[in-house]
Amino acid sequence: MLHRSSPRLLSLSLVSLLALAGCAATDSTASPPEPSTDTHGEIAGAAELAEPALGLTSIDAEGRVSHLDLLDESTADLGTARAPRAVHSDGRYLFAADETGVSIVDSGVWTWDHVDHFHYYRAEARVLGDVDGGGVATVATSNSSTTGGTGVFFPDSGDAVLLDTEALSKGRIEESFRLSREPGAGLVVPVGSFAAVAAGDVVTLHTADGAPTDDSAPCIDPVGTITTRVGAVIGCQDAALLVHVEDEQPVVERIPYPAGATAPRAVAFANREGRPRVAALAGDTGIWVLDTRARAWTLLAAPEPIVQVTAVDDADANLLALTPDGRVLVLDGETGALRAASLPLVAASLAAGANATLVADHQRAYLNGPIEGRLWEIDFADGARIAREFVPERTPTFFAETGR
Template sequence: MLHRSSPRPLLPVTALLLVALVGCSSSAPSSPSPEPSVDTHGEIAGAAELAEPAVGLTSIDGEGRVSHLDLLEETTADLGAVRTPAALHSDGRYLFAADASGVSIVDSGVWTWDHVDHFHYYRAEPKLLGDVRGGGVATVATSTSSTTGGTGVFFPDSGEAVLLDTEALSKGAVVESFRLRVTPGPGLVAPAGSFAAIAAADEVTLHAADGAAMGDPVACTEPAGTITTRVGAVIGCRDGALLISVEDDKPVVERIPYPEGTSAPRATAFAHREGRPTVAAVAGGAGAWLLDTRARSWTLLPTPEPVVQVTAVDDKDANVLALTADGRVLVLDGETGAERAASVPLVGASLAAGQPVSLIADQQRAYLNGPTEGRMWEIDFADGARVAREFAPERTPLFVAETGR
């Protein structure tokens, strides 16, 4: 059963959109759709185009059962089951649930296509797409598009670097563009346009979509953490980050070192509002790192107290959201680090138990899951970190992702 404390206002439409006449019901054909034409604005045949994003929270419980909570209708749908995941990654449409033997892929059926100055919103039939096998809990990296480009999967135990065809995923098929064997251990595959960067064994190599190597390796000591912004793909290294962008249909690698003289712990995991250029990472007990990929610069942001998670909203107010060890959500000034607001403790029990808690930010709201508490929350960070809605799903939200945006 779902409980809420107050209704969520409908989001404004950012552009005038035409509603697709094909597949305007809630279901879409189960067979793969034909290839879209050039510049289809993210449309896939059989999907309904919507006037606003079909935002939802897609979650997986401790037995691998997948549920989707529609945040506009406040209804819940059962999407099936996958193997119990040890980690989860999402690009806002797909869920990549990883365990020690592979990655299960769930298509939530809702997505947004970013046309830079406006957006298109779609709904299709949700489905379980299948598995990608490999050794060890995989690191997954996505691009900013759920209908084009690639998705990177790296298996640490077997040293297998896989690039999935994201356009094929959008048609319901799991297709590997390449699968290469490199040195086992920590690593990742970061997609950038039609290319991909493989980070492993203290170096980064560039590859075409068919796996062919391009150029010389670039040093990256102890690679950890990756995220894609409007500017390009970020790969964290011990001395800073690499930014892989595409210029004139060619991949370009730039190094963004940490500021000279800094002693703060490095960034190892990045988070941000989808598509924005600025990303955030925990800097140990020193606060938070902000990486502006447009300016190619790092800022060490002091926080009022040590935080365990941080994400950059990157809005006009420069809001940064952080999660404290006792489960409070802080709203911080991204220029000074000063606290603007704080919620009451929400997920302290989950954090104390070592449960996976995710703090997710979009333009208007933040979302938080508490597996131990058996709750999910919608937080209005612009209104004093107020809990706008509280949900009590029937299934424990062990892992959760915001989908449709």
């Protein structure tokens, strides 16, 4: 394992201590506080930390789960989930899906967003259990790992399931509802205390117990979803739907693609968690950037072919992209111009069709190479420099950055 000391850890500690000074920390040894409407993401039995417990939680092809602590570089075995065909994460949980259901892994580390500062927690890491269904499920999460819901849609059976995320945070798998839809593509997207179910070319809104509201919207061929600080995005053939809550009621807004646009639609959105701007491939010719705050799309020309893109949405408006030959590009999010590029890192994985995935937080990007047997930490603000390279004992077939 290659290790280089990083000033990032010192800066995170200082920022965290300042945040805690501005908002009282929870003493995990004290008596539990009286219930309130704002518990800062606190869960009984969890310890509040002075800095985020960032880690890389990975699942190999056999379903064996490992967690790499990015602070001390120790590795823990978390058990075994089902052998996944796809994995989704919200920054705490990993949802490993195969043709018969979803296994849920709790990394035990998370960040609670208090808008102007954050709280950081650690609890027991474990494999929680399974949710049964037909077909490789699509999973949608919110920005909270302790409240609200988590959506699961099973395409072969048409089961639309909303899980209780608060129950997940306490180690229990509880279904808030399970609705029947026609088999096929679909989404269950949590939105505050509601959920949007996208199936059959329509999006319907439901309360947490599955009761329908009076709200619905057309959505031809719903594919792709992400939750931003503004609301939840659902990709449709000719637009994105932005679903959010105002005055305790769900609101659906339509954000059409620019008039005359001929580029392929967005089908998968990615960004730094919670930020208002998201990015998606526009086929093999460009990049869609959706600003959910401005309710506007921008189409950027990519400087070369890319296979993945994500929006950092930082002060420099960085976009990160992955090329077919395995290089990480740093792009100008306003123009698409190339700012920096790494050496080829995951060429073999991409050539073999393995699941190499690029994710970003506010200071670093992370990339896995299943064929290369590596995980990389990339300083995208410093010329796409490789800050650290890890050689895990188990192949990182799928991974997520957790604790963020």
